[in-house]
Amino acid sequence: MNIYDISKLAGVSTATVSRVINGFDNVKPATREKVLSIIASQGYTPNAFARGLGLNSMKTIGIMCADSSDMYLAKAVYYIEGALRENGYHCILTCTGYERKSQRESMEMLMSQHVDCIILAGSIFIDKDNSNNKYIYKAADSVPIMLLNANLDHKNIYCISCDDSAAMEKATEFLIDNKRNNILYLYNSNSYSATRKLSGYRHAFEKKGLKCNEDYIRYFNGTSKDLEKVCGFVTELADKGLKFNGVVASEDFLAVGALKYAVRKGIKVPKDLEIIGYNNSVLTVCTEPELSSVDNQLETLCTNLVRICIGALSGESMPQKTVFNGELIHRSTSASSRKTK
Amino acid sequence: MNIYDISKLAGVSTATVSRVINGFDNVKPATREKVLSIIASQGYTPNAFARGLGLNSMKTIGIMCADSSDMYLAKAVYYIEGALRENGYHCILTCTGYERKSQRESMEMLMSQHVDCIILAGSIFIDKDNSNNKYIYKAADSVPIMLLNANLDHKNIYCISCDDSAAMEKATEFLIDNKRNNILYLYNSNSYSATRKLSGYRHAFEKKGLKCNEDYIRYFNGTSKDLEKVCGFVTELADKGLKFNGVVASEDFLAVGALKYAVRKGIKVPKDLEIIGYNNSVLTVCTEPELSSVDNQLETLCTNLVRICIGALSGESMPQKTVFNGELIHRSTSASSRKTK
DNA sequence: ATTTTTTTTGTAAGCGGTTACATTTTTTGT
DNA sequence: ACAAAAAATGTAACCGCTTACAAAAAAAAT
Secondary structure (H helix, E strand, O other): OOHHHHHHHHOOOHHHHHHHHOOOOOOOHHHHHHHHHHHHHHOOOOOHHHHHHHHOOOOEEEEEEOOOOOHHHHHHHHHHHHHHHHOOOEEEEEEOOOOHHHHHHHHHHHHHOOOOEEEEEOHHHOOOOOOOOHHHHHHHHHOOEEEEOOOOOOOOEEEEEEOHHHHHHHHHHHHHHOOOOOEEEEEOOOOHHHHHHHHHHHHHHHHOOOOOOHHHEEEOOOOHHHHHHHHHHHHHHHHOOOOOOEEEEOOHHHHHHHHHHHHHHOOOOOOOOEEEEEOOOOHHHHOOOOOEEEEOOHHHHHHHHHHHHHHHHOOOOOOOEEEEOOEEEOOOOOOOOOOOO | OOHHHHHHHHOOOHHHHHHHHOOOOOOOHHHHHHHHHHHHHHOOOOOHHHHHHHHOOOOEEEEEEOOOOOHHHHHHHHHHHHHHHHOOOEEEEEEOOOOHHHHHHHHHHHHHOOOOEEEEEOHHHOOOOOOOOHHHHHHHHHOOEEEEOOOOOOOOEEEEEEOHHHHHHHHHHHHHHOOOOOEEEEEOOOOHHHHHHHHHHHHHHHHOOOOOOHHHEEEOOOOHHHHHHHHHHHHHHHHOOOOOOEEEEOOHHHHHHHHHHHHHHOOOOOOOOEEEEEOOOOHHHHOOOOOEEEEOOHHHHHHHHHHHHHHHHOOOOOOOEEEEOOEEEOOOOOOOOOOOO
16 A cells, blocks of 8 residues: 555545645645545555655654663653654664774664664763764764763764763762761763763862862772672772762762662761762662762753754754753752751 | 665676675675775765665664663663664664553554564553554554563464563562561552562462452552652551561562661561562662562563564564563562572 | 636656566586 | 586666646636
């Protein structure tokens, strides 16, 4: 059943059927009705390939992310997909893992699918020294690229991010103001936003006229699957003599690991140790006491990303960089003696 | 840049170029080399629409799930997408939410995209009384349908699931054997697998010759976002006088909520209350003590689903129903006095 | 009533591949 | 060296839709 069959049944040309399908207004109402009824009675749906061939667009957008099972990225994908669907777009999802090669391959795959736009959810894809981003620039020459929580300069690349630096600075500052003089910083990634977070941590000390002790900045090599190991990692740091009365982490699971350590050692939280995570994920409410965390407004980021994406695709002029602010959410692992909000 | 341009540059016909691209073996090595070098030098990629039009397949598979930000479904999508990509397939992801209407629309959308197969990840789509599944059967007439954790009879529908009933029975039985006489059952869904789990709970009592007290079966209306409410819900049950010394839940977050209640009330876990969750998600290791849970082998389910899917697409005869066993993972909320494994 | 303008409809040429079939080239057999 | 078989290549129709342009029909203007 194709457009030709429909046109025969309706006694009109394929052009007219096409016009009806695409909602053109230059069709006589009576004709439109007839065609529509035939289409409905035959249960006809246009062939998307043929349409794509003609229009060179299938209203499809590619989403790349390193790992869609990561809680944060899964949410990002969910919000993005939902917003795109509302705008009549379909999503091809591809998870690239954390290796550059597979990231490049994914992008090539999406390009060969002639997606209308590519969204990079998560900044793992970006080389900070810009050495290896050629394939992104190349793609950007033919299709707009949306970057979530990342940054790259190109006239066809749009960046939407949370000011992670400012947010982390706020969190750290909160602890400093609370007389926490030794604040452990845990992180597990060197992505763009992770780097920004770390610089926020450093800024906080600078701002207060304090010196940031590099010994308190610790890299943990693992993901949320390794939560138990995080606890061991922190315990080991403490056993080795590192004294700390505050923890800020670049991701919630790291903070949960630190909290585990505290609970097991019987350390009073937040009295003797304050802990602040990042992302404000479900994990924050699983623990007892519940974890304070920075909310980086993922939903807002995603809906705006899609808004800008749709705008750019329809030729409107859209802002190249869009930045939102994070928010510190106080629960039970940060001392609420001070104003919370 | 299209196949015609390449053929000109290489001094061969489009048919030959096409043969090279598709890896046919009836091309003279020298010719193949020349064509490949031209393709590489021009950075040419075939137009997927045109190819799709010709083959009536874009090597694309649709994945439907209610909510890809749900931790369990996010993992499912991740595993499925990865396995499909390894087999050269692309994935169109669509999240339907929990309403029938949007589910039907998603499916129609995928059909109009001429996907080669549709995967329903999660059984929310299935009406138990089979009253409203017509659209699924209709789709199955033209394309194979894969059901994860669900069940439907049709010659073109393949079902892959965990025997949730048996797994839940095992968990419940464990508690009964541990002299837990009042076991609260928490659930929040009426999907196929949720129903199966509940029947497993009931079977356990039957098997032991005990009567299952319906008063202990409680429905909580919410998702993991409402974790705090779960705790309130359980607290309220206790306050109303319901006595229980065991909890099994159809999802981990419900168990975490129950655990929260216990921790706050100072109830000793597992001594005075044993708790077992379901899905073996990250949540299980966030809590202190850590949560025992049933692992329903999601990765195995997904890789097998894809294996069967690929097989079916290439015309092989594949099993209509595939069932795996779940496994009870003991952590610190179940008494390990007995053998744990 | 005739001409002009506007609206509606039709014709046919793409879009960029695949592939059945025809043709040419190469290899093999005698 | 020549015929037969096999391998390599080319030709052109086809997939199902869109759309520029042409043509016909309807409406408006004279």
